[in-house]
Amino acid sequence: MATTQLTSAASSISAKGFTSFEGLRAVKISSFSPLNQNCLSLRSFRRGAALVVKSATTVAPKYTSLKPLGDRVLVKTKTAEEKTTGGILLPTTAQSKPQSGEIVAVGEGRAIGKTKVDLSVKAGAKVVYSKYAGTEVEFEGTSHLILKEDDIVGTLETDDVKDMKPLNDRILIKVAEAETKTAGGLYLSDASKEKPSIGTVIAVGPGPFDEEGKRSPLSVAAGNTVLYSKYAGNDFKGVDGSDYVALKVSDVMAILS
Numbered sequence: 001m002a003t004t005q006l007t008s009a010a011s012s013i014s015a016k017g018f019t020s021f022e023g024l025r026a027v028k029i030s031s032f033s034p035l036n037q038n039c040l041s042l043r044s045f046r047r048g049a050a051l052v053v054k055s056a057t058t059v060a061p062k063y064t065s066l067k068p069l070g071d072r073v074l075v076k077t078k079t080a081e082e083k084t085t086g087g088i089l090l091p092t093t094a095q096s097k098p099q100s101g102e103i104v105a106v107g108e109g110r111a112i113g114k115t116k117v118d119l120s121v122k123a124g125a126k127v128v129y130s131k132y133a134g135t136e137v138e139f140e141g142t143s144h145l146i147l148k149e150d151d152i153v154g155t156l157e158t159d160d161v162k163d164m165k166p167l168n169d170r171i172l173i174k175v176a177e178a179e180t181k182t183a184g185g186l187y188l189s190d191a192s193k194e195k196p197s198i199g200t201v202i203a204v205g206p207g208p209f210d211e212e213g214k215r216s217p218l219s220v221a222a223g224n225t226v227l228y229s230k231y232a233g234n235d236f237k238g239v240d241g242s243d244y245v246a247l248k249v250s251d252v253m254a255i256l257s
């Protein structure tokens with residue numbers, strides 16, 4: 001008798017957006033009415049929870065030329081490392097996304113006020129760019145990136161990041177080594193070492209353009225020891241194992257002396 005009453009009571013329960021209970025079986029939600037405009041509908045939540053995979057745009061073989069516009073450049077990206085330095089094969093998920101490549105085409109430049117300024121990079125230059133910048137394009141069967149000149153960190157003349165020449169208002173810093181001991185003399189594990197935010201400036205860019213299209217000198221110079229925002233810029237590992245960071249001069253907070 002009690003079971004019959006409970007089932008009957010449950011079957012009579014209904015509300016806007018909910019189907020009726022059926023003997024306390026699974027509840028089906030057909031829609032969700034948000035309490036306010038800042039809430040997400042259940043349908044939107046389900047769509048948002050789905051994994052979004054970004055894929056490259058493939059240019060059909062009939063197109064044999066790709067000309068970037070404005071201050072954009074076309075970069076042929078370097079292939080990802082498939083092995084460690086010790087020769088161990090890396091799975092696709094562990095392969096680091098390349099941050100360097102060769103410029104194959106450049107735009108016509110940009111206008112600053114009434115002045116037209118050419119790009120600082122030319123076709124053939126090897127460049128390092130921000131890790132998640134640009135639009136991936138599959139062109140002539142090869143991976144490329146279309147990105148703005150401002151997304152290029154610097155140019156490379158060798159395979160060692162210490163030889164990078166920063167562009168515009170960027171600087172290259174050799175990061176100071178992390179402290180291995182506490183003030184009381186206790187050794188720190190690698191996991192507990194604080195990420196340094198102090199380093200020595202190795203190279204500086206030529207400076208940003210002012211409103212008249214002229215370069216403005218930077219406020220720091222090579223050799224300066226600086227304090228910078230801890231999570232700013234792009235991190236790199238040099239051939240000798242040293243850590244470097246390339247960042248905008250606006251991320252430098254102070255010069256130490």
